[in-house]
Amino acid sequence: MRDVLPWREPAPPDGTMGEPGARGRFGEYGGRYAPESLVEACREVGEAFREAWADPGFRGALARLLAVHAGRPTPLTPALRLSEELGVRLHLKREDLTHTGSHKINNVLGQALLATRMGRRRLIAETGAGQHGVATATAAALLGLEATVFMGERDIERQALNVFRMRMLGAEVIPVTSGSRTLKDATSEAMRAWVGATGDSHYCIGSVIGPDPYPWMVREFQRVIGDEARAQCAAELRTGVPDHVVACVGGGSNAAGTFAGFADTPARLVGVEAEGGAGAARGRLGVLHGCRSLFLQNGDGQITQAHSIAPGLDYPGVGPEHAHLRDLGRARYVTVTDDEAVAAAVRLARTEGILPALESAHALAWVIRAAGGGELPAGSTVLMTLSGRGDKDVAALKELL
């Protein structure tokens, strides 16, 4: 299994994307800004994760689950026809081919396995579009855990099929009626639920956000994307390492996992945000949902609502490590519009026969724009993580196209 999943201990020379610093910090970001009632629970998760991650038994069990249940490793697909049109060499890391259809399963299997190791019997999760909720319900069913998923009332209306999926998998889906009734409110409600249930429940956060150890732990569970891609690029690219590594960023978990595999290479890292949810590109220092990072705020310091056609990018902030990578200049964060993302999705469908999730289409939209605008010189090699499949977005696209 170690050959299939090339676990490497992260030790980049500049220290980026290794373990967080003291008090869970990535530069000035991160930390554990949790209510006192959750501090002890966060400490327990952190300790359990550190122990598990150093335990070959745990890693082996997770690698096996990822292989036999989630279908890893995922292929690296050269996008031949599109590459020819764009004049660059584009390779797609196919997270859309995992079980449940997105990278979310990587993190969830890790956390669910950790929860069983900690003796927890229930997973609590938040979900926006429902991808993380479906993945959580799936992992819970697989490992015999209960699952309670909080989902904004507005998202429940928009994503009825995923709600049904979760319920079919045995999860309890609780509508959230507070605030904007979307992902940020579902996250708040999941945290509130955890406060009252720390003894028997594990809070399975879906992105690289939240109090320490979550941003670190979720990135480590997602680094399988970057580690696999690194090995696949080494085998398949003449240059060994791609010139650019591109991924979409909502909270930033697929990007964090992808970047982690390339942080110590010369590859340029690019995170692509939605125009209406650009926490890294346009956020301001703040604290929300347990961590210090960059968040969209109004002039009074109130968190504002993100807007994106891709529900997974509908979060008004970004994970703390991305904020740090931005400050360091190690990664660059750019934005694309809804229209660009939709056009990119259609183009990939018609040139490669792949219907991407609208989230992933954001990453592709930047590649298309950058190739056209000369930012990606002719012949550049680009690795792009295709974080999920587009089936969930077909109904929304049908309205538009």
Next chain:
Amino acid sequence: MTNPTLAAGAVERHLRAQRDTGRGLLMPYVTGGITPGWTDCLRAFADAGADAIEVGLPFSDPTLDGVTIQQASDLALARGASTRRILDDLSGLPDLGVPLVASTYYNLVLHDGPEAFCAALRRAGVTGLIVPDLPVHEADELTGAAADAGIEPALLASPATPQPRLAEIARHSRGFVYAVSLMGTTGERAALAASAAELTGRIRRVTDLPVLLGFGISTPDQAREARRHADGVVVGAAVMRRVLDGAGPDDLRVFLTTLRQALDQECDLPR
């Protein structure tokens, strides 16, 4: 055990003085900006015998609050409430004779920076501060700025807090220690949680700062029971539910007077 490094400010001085008379402490809460005449609630609280008044600066994402305070925050924000406007309202008030304690989430403290935030509180006549998502291990950034501005940040202690950490919380808390009675969010409950007595007992072993018990205390009976364990009570959701249902300052005065009387009755008993 007194903490010799602690230069007691207005909140601690006032609460200690009231406690020393044998009085059970009462700190009612109001969400700033909830109604056009919201500051009239403060006068009503003082008249009803409040020993400190907690003023919530509403935040868009109150992750530790139950549905009542969430609704109150949303309503206040929808009315255009902001830290600056609420503090402006407070600046215009005559001295109520009881210290004012602001409470809010850390994002609003960080927005203009802890120094500017604390200075603005002080200018508005606020002397205490509660930040429920700022645990003791992250509090350094605030405590220095607060001390410089003469603001006393009170820290929260929870039933889940281990004993050594309780000592650390007590050491860094100013004004009082806010004991969270239960593992849950703010909001009215049918009964005082069993965890309240255990937690206040553990806090008393590490400090003689005033201990105020909050979360879920909604009735005179619960206040009376809480008084047996703590120096006093914080009452938030029970007040705000009434405000959301249309209660005015006079109604709140009547309600808080019943709590005041319950606390006064209990203080006649030997502790």
